[in-house]
Amino acid sequence: MALATGPRPGPADALQREHRGGVLDVGQTRALPWKRRPQATALLQQLARPGRGFYAVVISEPQRAFYGAQFGNNFPLFVHYGVPLWVPRWAGRSTRTTRRTT
Numbered sequence: 001m002a003l004a005t006g007p008r009p010g011p012a013d014a015l016q017r018e019h020r021g022g023v024l025d026v027g028q029t030r031a032l033p034w035k036r037r038p039q040a041t042a043l044l045q046q047l048a049r050p051g052r053g054f055y056a057v058v059i060s061e062p063q064r065a066f067y068g069a070q071f072g073n074n075f076p077l078f079v080h081y082g083v084p085l086w087v088p089r090w091a092g093r094s095t096r097t098t099r100r101t102t
Contacts, residue, residue, distance in 0.1 A: 030067040034074055044074070047081040056084040 025037040034040035046052045057078065059065045066074075078085040 030064060030070075034070060044077060047077055047083055054083075056086055058086045058088070060088065062087050062090055 025039045028037045034044060043057070046054075062071070075085060
C-alpha cells in the first residue's frame with residue numbers, strides 16, 4: 001500500500017512513480033479487520049485529517065490488504081473523506097471520491 005504525495009498526477013503510471021513509503025502490518029493476519037491492525041488503523045485515522053500529507057492511497061496487492069468484506073467495509077471511509085483509493089489490479093482508480101449529498 002502506498003500513499004500518493006506531491007502534485008496530483010494524470011495517468012496512473014505517474015502515481016506509481018511518486019508514492020511515499022508503504023503501510024505494512026508485519027506479523028498481522030489479513031483476516032483481522034483493518035481497525036485491529038496497527039498500521040491500517042493509523043491510515044484510517046489519518047483519512048480524517050485535512051493536513052494528512054497524502055491525497056490518495058494505492059493498494060498494489062489487494063489480496064494482501066483485504067480479506068472477505070474488508071474492502072466494502074473500508075471503501076466508504078475513503079469516499080467520505082474524499083481520498084481516492086487506487087487498486088490497479090482491480091480496475092485502477094476509484095471513480096467515486098466525493099461524499100454523497102443526498
